[in-house]
Amino acid sequence: MTLGQFTIFFSILLILIQLIILRRNFKAEHLLQIPISILFGYFIDLTMVMLGFVNPEAYIFKIIYLLIGCVILGFGVYIEVLANVAMLPGESFVRAVSSTWHTEFGSTKVAFDVSLTVIAGLLSLIFAHRLDGVREGTIIAALLVGIIARLFGRALAFAEPLLFPQSAAKKLDEGTGSDAVASDNSIVIVIGRQYGSGQTA
Numbered sequence: 001m002t003l004g005q006f007t008i009f010f011s012i013l014l015i016l017i018q019l020i021i022l023r024r025n026f027k028a029e030h031l032l033q034i035p036i037s038i039l040f041g042y043f044i045d046l047t048m049v050m051l052g053f054v055n056p057e058a059y060i061f062k063i064i065y066l067l068i069g070c071v072i073l074g075f076g077v078y079i080e081v082l083a084n085v086a087m088l089p090g091e092s093f094v095r096a097v098s099s100t101w102h103t104e105f106g107s108t109k110v111a112f113d114v115s116l117t118v119i120a121g122l123l124s125l126i127f128a129h130r131l132d133g134v135r136e137g138t139i140i141a142a143l144l145v146g147i148i149a150r151l152f153g154r155a156l157a158f159a160e161p162l163l164f165p166q167s168a169a170k171k172l173d174e175g176t177g178s179d180a181v182a183s184d185n186s187i188v189i190v191i192g193r194q195y196g197s198g199q200t201a
Contacts, residue, residue: 004041015030
């Protein structure tokens, strides 16, 4: 199996686990993950061929390429979550866990990635009797991607109301109610009519 084909297989497994976790909350739109996973798997194989010339020999350059990849992937995860549309099963699985057990997405993403790394290491030791395909880069990526996605979320928090005003308004209404007062030093613009005065504040 190619890396892309195995990714498709593993993605389908994650979708099935989401079905178990979400139960009645599993919606028909979650099934969109299946065609997305298939396309993603084949794009992995395609880009593996396209970027085959990228093969750094020096250890420092390997680390640099790894960090660049983590930043790109972390930004992609942030955009994927921000858009709140059909996700890849990896992120959708994390969202299912965080929404069911009310955990923070970024922390849950890190825990999920680290868990997969540990499982991969154990399976490698069991079947290959050595660490094969799991090294320090795997651990760094598992720890960094979720953290980077969370940092993008904090740094670009101002963009969410601009890009998705309805989603931001819904979160504000659900989280604070219509008569709430901000307690986090954020700027709140209140539009209200002073009845009897004929003025709007």
